[in-house]
Each structure stands twice: as C-alpha cells, then as structure tokens.
Amino acid sequence: MAVLIVVCVVVVMLGFCICTALLRWNEVRYRKKGLPPGTMGWPVFGETTEFLKQGPNFMKNQRARYGSFFKSHILGCPTIVSMDPELNRYILLNEGKGLVPGYPQSMLDILGNCNIAAVHGSAHKAMRGSLLAIISPSIIRDQLLPKIDEFMRSYLSNWDGKILDIQERTKEMALLSSFCQIGIASDTKSEAFKAEFYKLVLGTLSLPIKLPGTNYSGGIQARKNIIGILRKIIEERRASSSSQNDMLGGLLKMEDSRYKLSIEEIMDQIITIMYSGYETVSTTSMMALKYLHDHPRALQELREEHIAIRKQKGPDDPIDWNDYRAMKFTRSVIFETMRLATIVNGVLRKTTQDMELNGFVIPKGWRIYVYTRETNYDPFLYPEPLTFNPWRWKDRSLESHQHLMLFGGGSRLCPGKELGIAEISTFLHYFVTRYRWEQVGEDELLKFPRVEAPNGLHIRVSKY
Numbered sequence: 001m002a003v004l005i006v007v008c009v010v011v012v013m014l015g016f017c018i019c020t021a022l023l024r025w026n027e028v029r030y031r032k033k034g035l036p037p038g039t040m041g042w043p044v045f046g047e048t049t050e051f052l053k054q055g056p057n058f059m060k061n062q063r064a065r066y067g068s069f070f071k072s073h074i075l076g077c078p079t080i081v082s083m084d085p086e087l088n089r090y091i092l093l094n095e096g097k098g099l100v101p102g103y104p105q106s107m108l109d110i111l112g113n114c115n116i117a118a119v120h121g122s123a124h125k126a127m128r129g130s131l132l133a134i135i136s137p138s139i140i141r142d143q144l145l146p147k148i149d150e151f152m153r154s155y156l157s158n159w160d161g162k163i164l165d166i167q168e169r170t171k172e173m174a175l176l177s178s179f180c181q182i183g184i185a186s187d188t189k190s191e192a193f194k195a196e197f198y199k200l201v202l203g204t205l206s207l208p209i210k211l212p213g214t215n216y217s218g219g220i221q222a223r224k225n226i227i228g229i230l231r232k233i234i235e236e237r238r239a240s241s242s243s244q245n246d247m248l249g250g251l252l253k254m255e256d257s258r259y260k261l262s263i264e265e266i267m268d269q270i271i272t273i274m275y276s277g278y279e280t281v282s283t284t285s286m287m288a289l290k291y292l293h294d295h296p297r298a299l300q301e302l303r304e305e306h307i308a309i310r311k312q313k314g315p316d317d318p319i320d321w322n323d324y325r326a327m328k329f330t331r332s333v334i335f336e337t338m339r340l341a342t343i344v345n346g347v348l349r350k351t352t353q354d355m356e357l358n359g360f361v362i363p364k365g366w367r368i369y370v371y372t373r374e375t376n377y378d379p380f381l382y383p384e385p386l387t388f389n390p391w392r393w394k395d396r397s398l399e400s401h402q403h404l405m406l407f408g409g410g411s412r413l414c415p416g417k418e419l420g421i422a423e424i425s426t427f428l429h430y431f432v433t434r435y436r437w438e439q440v441g442e443d444e445l446l447k448f449p450r451v452e453a454p455n456g457l458h459i460r461v462s463k464y
C-alpha cells in the first residue's frame with residue numbers, strides 16, 4: 001500500500017514538473033522583445049480550451065491582468081487580442097498597412113481562393129465592387145425586396161397550431177431566401193444544394209484535418225458538389241438567351257463592365273453571399289423573436305408598426321421599399337438584438353509583415369482578434385447595457401457611432417447590411433402580423449463562441 005502511495009505521489013509530481021516545463025517552454029518560445037504581455041498556454045493547443053470554455057470571461061480576465069491588448073495562443077495560432085475600441089477601429093481602417101483578413105485555413109479552403117475574405121488589394125476591390133453592384137439600395141428596392149417578400153409570404157404560411165424549432169426554421173429561411181435572390185430555382189437542384197450547403201458550413205468551422213469522415217473533408221466534398229451544381233446552372237443560363245433580374249443574372253451581365261468576373265470568381269461570390277448572410281440573418285431573426293417574446297411592450301410597439309403598414313394595403317400587396325423605410329421601430333429592435341445577443345464577437349486579421357501596433361511589435365503572420373463584443377456592453381455608449389431597450393436606437397446617430405462594429409468597419413464593412421436588415425424586417429413583418437407565439441420549455445441558449453440553441457429553440461405558434 002505504502003509503495004502504491006509513493007508511486008502515485010511520484011507520478012503526480014512528475015506530471016506537475018512536465019506540465020510546468022511545457023508551459024514555461026511555450027512562454028519562452030514566444031518571448032520576443034516588443035510583444036504585448038499575455039500568456040501562451042500549452043504547446044500546440046495554447047489557451048484554446050480556456051478560451052472556448054470560459055468565453056467572454058477569459059477575455060475579461062486576461063484584460064484585467066494584461067490590459068486591452070494582449071497576446072495569447074488560440075485556435076491553433078499565436079494571436080493578439082485587441083479589446084480597445086480606438087485600436088480596433090484603427091486596425092479595420094488600415095488593411096493597406098498589412099492588416100488583412102485572417103480567417104482560418106479550413107474556411108478559406110472551403111469558401112474558395114477567390115472568396116472576398118481570401119483576397120486583398122485590387123482583387124478585393126473587384127470582388128467587393130461586383131457585389132455592391134448587385135445589392136445596391138436601388139437593386140434591393142426594385143429586384144431583391146419583391147423576391148424576399150414573395151418568399152417570406154409563402155415560407156411563413158401554415159405555421160398556425162404548430163410547435164416549431166425556430167432556430168432550424170430561421171436557418172432554413174435565411175438559406176432559401178438567398179436562393180431566391182441569387183436565382184436558384186426551388187426544384188430538386190435546390191434540395192441537393194441545401195444539403196450540401198449545411199455540410200459546407202460545418203466544414204468551415206472545423207479543424208483542417210483531411211481524413212475520411214471529418215467535417216473538414218465533408219466540407220471540401222460539399223464545396224466540390226456545390227461548384228458542380230452552380231456550373232450547371234450557369235451553363236444553362238448562358239445557353240438561354242433571356243437575362244434574369246436576380247443576383248446571378250447581375251453577375252453574368254457584368255461581362256462587359258469593369259467588374260467582369262471569371263466563372264470561378266462568380267461561383268465563389270455566390271458561395272460567399274450565401275455563407276455571409278446565413279448565420280447572421282438567421283441568428284438575429286431567432287434572437288429578435290426571443291427578445292420580443294420576453295418583452296411584451298416592445299412586441300406590441302413592433303406589431304403596431306407592422307399592422308399600420310398592412311392596413312394601408314390589400315391582403316396580398318407586397319412590402320415595398322417605402323414600407324421598409326417606415327419600419328423604424330423594427331430597425332431599432334434588430335440593432336438592439338444584434339447588440340445584446342452579440343451576433344458577431346469580433347473579426348480576424350493577420351499581419352503580412354512585422355509591424356508596430358500600440359507601441360508593440362507584432363510579428364509577421366500573427367493573427368489579430370479584433371474583439372468587439374465588450375463595446376456592445378459599454379455603459380457609456382449603452383446605459384444599462386444588459387437591458388433589452390430598442391428605444392435607445394431612436395437616436396439614429398447611434399447607428400453611425402465610430403465604435404459601433406456590429407457590421408465590422410473600414411474597407412470590409414459589411415456590404416450586405418441593408419439587405420440583411422431588409423430580410424429580417426420582412427420576416428418579422430409576416431411573422432408578427434400573422435402569428436402570436438410562446439416559448440415551449442426551457443431550451444438552453446449559448447452565447448459563445450457563437451449564439452446558438454444546442455437543442456433548438458421551440459415555440460408554439462398560433463394565429464394572430
């Protein structure tokens with residue numbers, strides 16, 4: 001017995017010594033002169049476990065110890081975390097100085113080499129310019145909003161008397177709505193597309209392990225299948241002489257303009273559009289319903305706004321641009337939802353060369369996590385920051401506050417902002433004018449690393 005105890009003690013002590021040595025070695029390895037303070041955790045894994053487990057508290061604890069600009073090693077890379085609103089703004093405004101998007105390799109492999117986050121300089125200008133041209137305010141008004149309206153009107157029919165997982169429904173809504181805008185007809189092709197798209201999303205959020213059965217391999221295969229479907233759709237379009245007023249039609253029409261894209265670029269652009277609007281639009285829609293459910297006064301004001309719009313129309317009249325512009329309180333609800341739920345925690349950049357930032361030297365290739373979450377809870381900007389208060393957005397100047405990063409900033413500011421808000425507004429319009437709803441059970445909601453209900457968010461829907 002005594003021998004066993006001694007062996008146990010020796011093993012524990014040995015383990016402790018090895019752990020300490022590894023941690024120390026990893027700290028020394030990254031102890032370059034000029035780097036900001038912070039800890040690097042374990043070799044290879046760094047502090048990823050703590051980051052994922054403790055989430056925002058990990059960031060706040062590190063900030064309390066090291067300030068708003070600290071080093072760490074998360075998600076496989078040495079990373080600088082910036083929590084300083086001024087510095088965050090500077091980083092986003094200075095891509096030209098070598099602060100380019102730094103998204104994980106798995107994401108870039110699956111979204112394609114021409115996808116907007118993978119390209120910089122003139123290639124970025126071309127991809128962004130061609131995108132802005134097909135989602136400009138006048139195109140949303142004349143071409144996309146009528147499509148969104150038609151889709152939402154039909155998608156939100158026959159929900160009466162059902163118990164639904166609203167997370168699943170809003171995800172499907174965001175994807176199918178983008179199909180309509182892009183011009184992917186709802187037929188067997190779109191069913192196959194949908195299944196492949198879900199695999200693609202899973203792949204982008206995984207570790208890049210190319211082994212059979214991994215989410216990454218599944219994502220790579222899904223990309224190949226999606227490219228196959230898109231290529232066929234494009235060939236069919238080119239073979240027919242008629243042009244169509246959807247996003248794909250817009251991209252194909254650009255063949256003679258300065259934003260002419262190759263077929264590979266067009267396909268990556270389409271995948272980017274679907275991918276960028278998918279989780280952002282769906283999660284904001286789901287969380288807006290959650291907050292409205294929990295705040296009856298806000299729901300009443302929102303519903304009154306939509307009923308007033310409906311009253312001026314026939315039952316089958318679509319929502320038009322003027323109606324959308326009149327949805328002022330709805331816009332406030334959407335902004336407040338994005339702020340309080342923190343739909344986007346931050347954005348990633350990487351350095352293309354050694355550079356000085358905030359008095360420190362950041363080595364080439366390091367990732368910078370422009371962590372904007374805490375700004376959403378800044379009590380000076382948002383008094384009583386943990387309260388759902390859409391009325392605070394009545395002050396429209398808040399939307400253009402320089403520290404507001406709900407849609408990013410600088411040369412990468414979300415080009416789909418108005419389109420996304422128009423989609424969510426139209427969804428809410430048909431939902432609140434047709435239905436009332438109540439939450440069923442106590443579904444868990446996770447806020448980090450992304451907002452999600454692991455077992456779904458269930459609601460009982462009845463006719464309004």
Ligand code: HEM
Binds near residue numbers: 131278284419421
């Ligand atoms: C309404 C919900 C949305 C939110 C909260 C949102 C948020 C964001 C944020 C934070 C960024 C900056 C990323 C970065 O700097 O690295 C961004 C970029 C982007 N978003 Fe959105 N987005 C939304 C909807 C959409 C929609 C509907 C589209 C579809 C066209 C879209 C397309 C894009 C694209 C293509 C970029 C990259 C822009 C570039 O690199 O130049 N977004 N979005």
